[in-house]
Amino acid sequence: MARSKAFDDAAVVTAARDVFWANGYVASSLAQLQSATGLSKSSLYETYGSKRALFDRALRDYIDTVMSPFLAPLERPDAGPDDIVAFFRAFADYFRAGSTWGCLVLNTSAELRHLDDAATATVLEFQARLRAAFQHAARANEQAERHADVLTAWHLGLIATSRMDSARAIELAETIAGEAGLRLGR
Template sequence: MGRAPTFDAAAVVRAARDVFWAHGYEEASLPDLESATGLSRSSIYHAFGSKRGLFDAAVTSYLDDVTRPRLRPLTAEHVAPDALAAYLSSLRDALTAAGSPAAAHGCLLLNASGAPVAHDPAVRATVAAYRDELRAGIGRGVAARHPDLPAAEQDRLAEACTALVVAALLVVRVDPDAAARSLDAATGLAAA
């Protein structure tokens, strides 16, 4: 019978998440992960099965701790008419705050979509599901703000706002001003 882990698994996953977020899956070395988590390579493999298992846990943590709390007002049972504007403002603040992980690194999942790890069907499915979740939330925000718009117009507006959010999350690492402009454009579209 194996020993029970003597570490805080959630803290380990958060530490690994920060390494993957900053460096990407491929560039996150096992020594970097060992240093960040305080675990040895054998403990990482024992607890998570592999580097990839730790990455999967980090992605779940990213979704649960970083993205979904910000999206929650757009996925609630009742979506307020100003929920989309508040979401876009909150995201803009996160992407323009000096030193924030989002400003420095963009989106962990969208970054993975442009890396070799995206060839893995499970990663590809996770990224697609995240984009769908984002689009659904934005769609609910558009519907709450513009309930009298025809459904086709709501869909076009939600799709455009989603594309601008994705663009902001992708470009923020190299051009924070462009990321802010994308979110400002989404805010303008949603308000019009």
């Protein structure tokens, strides 16, 4: 008779996500993952198969639970320039609240892009989603595609800055929000 799991899968994935987010994939040790999740080495491997498989789940969880709420207003059918401005202001608030780990997707891109095709595919998929959301919200503007490229680059730069200097990232997020509003005729 198989034993049932005595842990909350979502809680384990979230705990692992936070370890990977804070430290990166390579620097996240099995001991750190065990400590954060409360699972033994055998339970981690039995349930998730490998550190890499757990990372895949953690990265997907990050996109679904951390980034999707930021993107949702941009992806609504009636999204517009005001939602783009609100997106960047929401990031200023997010940084004010103490987020200093940057973006797990961007961190993954920097760390694994030459080592791992699956991670690269996930990063590129997310960046395409981000760009599409910006383009959708800027659709009333005749230069929506160009604006989407610029807004995506601004966002990625903003996130990279947040990992190094959260106070500067707050200022940049507010500046980008204002600049986006001007460019999009808000």
